Amino acid sequence: MLAMAAAATCAQAAAAAPAPEPLPVVVLDEARAGHFAGLALSCVGREYPNKISHRLEGAKDVAAPSKLYPAFYGCYDWHSSVHGHWLLARLVERFPQAPFAAPARAALARNLTSENIAGELAYLRRSSDETFERPYGLAWLLQLGSQLRGWDDPQARQWAAALEPLEREAAARLLRWLPKLTRPIRVGEHSQTAFAFGLALDWTRRSGDQALRDALVARSRFFYQGDRDCPLAYEPSGQDFLSPCLAEADLMRRVLAPDEYARWLREFLPQVPRRARADWLVPALVLDPEDGKLAHLDGLNLSRAWMLEGIAAGLPPRDRRIRALRAAAAVHRELGLIAVGDSHYAGAHWLGSFATYLMAPPDAAPAPAPAAATGAGRSD
Incomplete structure (x- = not known):
């Protein structure tokens, strides 16, 4: 209840007149990283409860999650298990001496053994079903692969080598899908194309998969470059x-x-x-976590x-909108982090990954521009 009260106060503040001073930036220190890691450690080996995404062709296909997905059976569902492993790898790289x-x-x-990944690959190839975890889970798998590829660590190199066959299968599935996808998927949940395309593009920069990169860029331009007046007021569902x-x-x-992006x-x-305001985008409020x-x-x-933050980073450094983007980001960041706890498994099995992605963004994604460069001039 205290967290809900704090969240309500923060949401009300965002809807009020803009504060003259920006919110302080919460940094990812070892203690906070330990909290996020603890959430993932409590679920990557926890098989139940579990919401499997599994098509039955017959009685022989009935099996426990750990039999279907020998590596990614925990954290309630496959994609949450995948990004739970990403969280652990990301935070160990950042804090190698932490408890x-x-x-x-x-x-x-x-x-992340070769045997377990072979089992995951066999599951993906077991039938003609190409829709499994597409695109969200496949994109997170590529993000896990990108993290392991970029981590200069002997164990990480072993895990990256073990994961690579599954990584390549995920990329191949996306590449087969893109030419057949005639419309973007504009929802706020797992099937959304924009978020998955972004994760996959970041992976192509690290993996060097030019074919997938070219396909993603072409589809992104085709789907989105002509868009105008996105109805932000209708969000969120x-x-x-x-x-x-x-x-x-x-x-x-x-x-x-x-410049083109601006x-x-x-x-x-x-x-x-074009002023440093946060009230133009009000955070969401959860009443039943x-x-x-x-x-x-x-x-x-x-x-x-x-x-x-990513949008701000994509603009020229003197663009006047950057301060408003960062002001809104700070309010959402503060409210979002309040909710990352272990009281309810409904959120605990996945919110730590989202918090980690926010506070320790992947190296493949552009870093935010220095705050000092956001004040004067305009390019929009």
Whole structure:
């Protein structure tokens, strides 16, 4: 209840007149990283409860999650298990001497074996079903692969080598899908294309997969470059964890050069102010964190925060909109982090990954521009 009261206060503050001073930036220190790592460690080996995504062709296909997915059977569902492993790898790289590092390495070593990944690959190839975890889970798998590829660590290299066949299968599935996808998927949940395209594009930079990169860039331009006046006022829906408008803008900063992106954003999100205000985008509020669908809105606040930062990073450094984007990001960041706890498994099995992505963004994603460069001039 205290967290809900704090969240309500923060949301009310965002809707009020803008504060003259920006909110202090919360840094990722070892203690906070340990909290996030603890959430992942408590679920990557926890098989139940479990919501499997599994098509039965017959009675022989009935099996426990750990039999279906020998590496990624925990954390309630496959994609949450995948990004739970990403969280552990990301935080151990950042804090190699932290108390959580040894148990995190043990969990990664236990699950990311060649044998387990071969079992995962066999599951993907067992039938003609190409829709499994597409695109969200496949994109997170690529993000895990990108993290392991970029981590200069002997164990990480072993895990990356073990994961590579599954990584390549995920990339191949996306590459087969893209030419057949005639429309973008503009929802606020797992099937959204914009967020998944962004994760996959980041992976192509590290893996060197030019074919997938070219296909993603072409589809992104085809789907999104002509968009105008995104209806941000209609967001969020009641169980979103991704913003359709902001995810699209966060994707397109990966596709367009800064000056071109600034012009595109002016037409796509004309609502973004040119003064340092946060009240133009009000955070979401969760009243029942035990409801797994309603708790999605806690993740929305976190993903909005990193998307707003990403949009700001994609603009020329003197663009006047940067301060408003960062002001809104700070409010969403503060409210989103309040919700990252272990009281309710509905959120605990996945919110730590979203918080980690916000506070320790992948190296493949552009870093935010220095705050000192955001004040004067304009390019929009």
